[in-house]
Amino acid sequence: MRNTVTAPTTYAWEIEARDLRVRVGRRRMAVDDVTLTMGRGVHGLLGPNGAGKTTLIRALATVLRPTSGTLTLLGGLELRELRRRIGYLPQDFGYYRRFTVREFVEYMAWLKEMPGRDVPSAVQRAIERVGLADRADDRLKTLSGGMLRRVGIAQAIVNDPAVLLLDEPTAGLDPAQRLRFRDLLTELGTDTCVVVSTHLVEDVAAACTDVVLLADGKLVFQGTPTQLAAAGTAEHAGDSPIERGYTALLAGPKRHGSW
Ligand SMILES: Nc1ncnc2c1ncn2[C@@H]1O[C@H](COP(=O)(O)OP(=O)(O)OP(=O)(O)O)[C@@H](O)[C@H]1O
Numbered sequence: 551m552r553n554t555v556t557a558p559t560t561y562a563w564e565i566e567a568r569d570l571r572v573r574v575g576r577r578r579m580a581v582d583d584v585t586l587t588m589g590r591g592v593h594g595l596l597g598p599n600g601a602g603k604t605t606l607i608r609a610l611a612t613v614l615r616p617t618s619g620t621l622t623l624l625g626g627l628e629l630r631e632l633r634r635r636i637g638y639l640p641q642d643f644g645y646y647r648r649f650t651v652r653e654f655v656e657y658m659a660w661l662k663e664m665p666g667r668d669v670p671s672a673v674q675r676a677i678e679r680v681g682l683a684d685r686a687d688d689r690l691k692t693l694s695g696g697m698l699r700r701v702g703i704a705q706a707i708v709n710d711p712a713v714l715l716l717d718e719p720t721a722g723l724d725p726a727q728r729l730r731f732r733d734l735l736t737e738l739g740t741d742t743c744v745v746v747s748t749h750l751v752e753d754v755a756a757a758c759t760d761v762v763l764l765a766d767g768k769l770v771f772q773g774t775p776t777q778l779a780a781a782g783t784a785e786h787a788g789d790s791p792i793e794r795g796y797t798a799l800l801a802g803p804k805r806h807g808s809w
Contacts, residue, residue: 560625561622561624561625561626562587562589563587563588563589564588564589564590564623564624564712564713564743565586565587565588565589565610565621565622565623565713565743565745566587566620566621566622566623567584567585567586567587567619567620567621567622568585568619568620568621569583569584569585569618569619569620570583570584570585570606570609570616570618570619570620570621571583571584571616571617571618571619572602572605572606572608572609572614572615572616572617573617574605574614579617579767580602580605580767581602581605581606581609581764581767582602582766582767582768583619583767583768584606584619584764584767584768584769585619585769586762586769586772588743588745588760588762589743590739590740590741590742590743591739591743591744591758591759591760592735592736592738592739592744592746592757592758592759592760593743593744593745593746593758593759593760593761593762594746594747594748594753594754594757594758594760594761594762594775595607595745595746595747595748595762595764596747596748596749596751596754596761596762596763596764596796597763597764597765597770598765598800600766601764601765601766601767602764602766602767603717603747603764604641604717604747605767606764607638607715607717607745607747608640609621610623610636610713610715610745611636611638611640611715612629612632612633612636613638623636623713624712624713633662634662634663634664634709635709635711635712635713636711636712636713636714636715637705637706637707637708637709637711637713637714637715638706638714638715639702639703639705639706639715639716639717639719640717641717641718641721643702643705645690645698645701646690647689647690647691648689648690648691649689649690650686650687650688650689650690651677651682651685651686651687651688651690651693651701651704652673652674652677652686652687654690654701654705655673655676655677655701655704655705655708656669656670656673658705658708659672659673659705659708659709662708662709664708664709672708672709672710673708674686676704676705676707676708677704679704679707679734680700680701680703680704680734681700681727681730682697682700682701682704685697695722696722696723696724696727698722699719699720699721699722699723700723700727702719703716703719703731703734707738710742711742712742712743713742713743713745714738714742714743714744714745715745716744716745716746716747717747718747718748718749719731719746719748720748720750720753728750728753732753732756732757735757735758736757739757739759745762746758751788751790751792751793751796752790752792754775754778754792755775755779755790755792758775759774760772760773760774761773761774761775761777761778763778763796763799763800765800770799770800771799775792777795778792778795778796778799779791779792779794779795780795781795781798781799782794782795782796782797782798783798786798786801
């Protein structure tokens with residue numbers, strides 16, 4: 551019999567960061583004094599290259615420790631229990647090429663300490679949700695890049711996480727897969743706190759309830775996609791209102807990386 555740990559359910563936000571700083575390497579403060587809260591819904595994490603998106607996601611995934619400030623996840627669950635309740639797709643996820651899709655997702659379910667009796671049905675459901683049921687017993691080495699990305703998404707959702715962290719999940723997906731993925735995001739966001747980093751502003755407009763914009767490790771903006779769009783004017787660069795809002799908010803005089 552497993553010990554059942556009773557999770558606190560009295561938190562206001564799934565994710566609460568106060569004055570959060572995360573150092574990478576020796577000196578670089580890749581997340582620099584960020585204060586934000588995130589609850590259920592789909593939070594789009596936007597920002598130019600090097601803004602600190604991956605570093606923030608890694609801190610949320612408990613892979614990196616905060617350098618200073620506080621980060622409270624799920625009301626302050628202890629680390630082991632917290633990790634059971636997180637789903638994480640890193641930018642580059644490692645896998646064994648000879649595993650089948652099912653074996654790999656099962657293996658990840660096992661690492662997340664899911665009760666054994668729940669594993670087969672949870673694995674099947676996760677594989678179906680990413681549209682890979684017909685490839686479930688194929689080896690990973692036979693899949694395309696987009697399919698592998700979907701396997702990565704399946705392993706991230708297999709434990710029905712309360713906090714789901716997806717670092718550039720749409721990279722490598724073809725347009726049809728991206729549309730299906732947006733529907734999945736919307737569905738997941740109804741009862742999960744989903745944080746998704748992306749460079750595709752259209753994905754944010756279509757599937758996110760909330761946008762978090764980072765630049766140089768700082769929080770530049772948090773609000774709805776409509777509020778982001780409202781920040782732009784016709785003079786700002788971009789193909790859509792939301793892209794023009796993004797450009798407007800990043801157009802500070804001291805921002806480097808103007809390329
Ligand atoms: N291990 C490391 N050592 C030194 N600097 C690092 C390290 N990892 C990241 N950085 C730096 O920290 C900053 C933030 O990087 P991060 O990967 O979090 O940005 P990002 O917003 O995810 O970028 P991208 O959109 O290019 O993926 C960058 O300037 C990066 O060069």
